[in-house]
Amino acid sequence: MTESRHQPSRNLGVAAALAAxxxxxxxxxxxxxxDRVDPLEILVHRVIWALPVLVVFLLFRDGRRLFPKLxxxxxxxxxxxxxxxxxxSNWLIFVWAVVNDQVxxxxxxxxxxxxxxxxxxxxxxxxxxxxxxxxxxxxxxxxTAYMGWYLGATxxxxxxxxxxxxxxxxxxxxxxxxxxxxxxxxNLILVTPALLYLGWRNSHGQMDFxxxxxxxxxxxxxxxxxxxxxxxxxNTAAQALTLTVVGFFxxxxxxxxxxxxxxxxxxxxxxGHAVAFTCIWSGLALISLEQVRxxxxxxxxx
Numbered sequence: 581m582t583e584s585r586h587q588p589s590r591n592l593g594v595a596a597a598l599a600a601x602x603x604x605x606x607x608x609x610x611x612x613x614x615d616r617v618d619p620l621e622i623l624v625h626r627v628i629w630a631l632p633v634l635v636v637f638l639l640f641r642d643g644r645r646l647f648p649k650l651x652x653x654x655x656x657x658x659x660x661x662x663x664x665x666x667x668x669s670n671w672l673i674f675v676w677a678v679v680n681d682q683v684x685x686x687x688x689x690x691x692x693x694x695x696x697x698x699x700x701x702x703x704x705x706x707x708x709x710x711x712x713x714x715x716x717x718x719x720x721x722x723x724t725a726y727m728g729w730y731l732g733a734t735x736x737x738x739x740x741x742x743x744x745x746x747x748x749x750x751x752x753x754x755x756x757x758x759x760x761x762x763x764x765x766x767n768l769i770l771v772t773p774a775l776l777y778l779g780w781r782n783s784h785g786q787m788d789f790x791x792x793x794x795x796x797x798x799x800x801x802x803x804x805x806x807x808x809x810x811x812x813x814x815n816t817a818a819q820a821l822t823l824t825v826v827g828f829f830x831x832x833x834x835x836x837x838x839x840x841x842x843x844x845x846x847x848x849x850x851x852g853h854a855v856a857f858t859c860i861w862s863g864l865a866l867i868s869l870e871q872v873r874x875x876x877x878x879x880x881x882x
């Protein structure tokens with residue numbers, strides 16, 4: 581009876597995880613549709629239009645309990661301001677890369693991210709690396725270094741996305757603020773500079789919103805929903821499934837983006853990319869193998 585009672589929750593978690601990571605995988609397609617808009621203005625619209633979506637969702641979820649949840653001390657707000665700066669920088673680089681035909685670099689960045697998380701955990705949280713984790717991080721570093729050597733340039737888009745998102749996760753891990761409540765605060769922090777920037781662009785005749793057609797305006801407005809909805813699905817999945825299981829789903833997003841980049845948008849997949857991705861995938865396979873072993877050990881103990 582216990583098994584059947586928990587089954588719907590797991591089914592919901594799997595559906596939510598698939599929805600979240602498929603949405604993130606196809607996210608570059610959305611930003612390709614608004615690639616005539618300045619990347620920084622796209623980021624501004626993500627911030628502005630995400631706020632009402634978050635307010636409606638959190639009021640529906642929490643009701644009156646939302647307002648006590650939003651009361652934070654100055655230290656927590658300061659950490660969330662740092663998190664907001666990292667997240668917005670990550671978004672800006674992602675959007676810039678998409679509109680400049682570097683989707684393959686974004687996919688590589690998000691493949692590297694789980695390995696960066698392990699490295700940051702060792703450096704800042706004093707977590708000890710297992711032998712497999714050390715090999716995995718070393719493989720990813722070697723593959724990334726080889727691609728940089730092959731292309732004659734540092735893959736800064738991939739590394740920036742991986743380390744900014746890893747740093748964002750590290751900062752948020754230090755706080756006891758819920759993920760969606762924290763995101764609400766981050767948008768509250770960012771919305772004033774976002775509105776000021778949009779006003780400045782408008783006063784200088786540079787604003788793309790309201791000047792590139794109704795379809796473009798509707799897409800920019802929907803950026804808030806496109807930003808928040810996958811996060812809601814992800815948090816639903818995280819509540820219903822173990823983090824180990826959710827971790828396996830996270831490779832769906834960059835895999836879809838990589839396929840879109842190579843087969844739809846004809847981005848070049850060089851031998852340097854092949855070596856780098858093979859090293860990174862090998863590292864991820866080692867981490868996944870270790871997670872499976874740990875999960876089996878826990879089941880045997882249970």
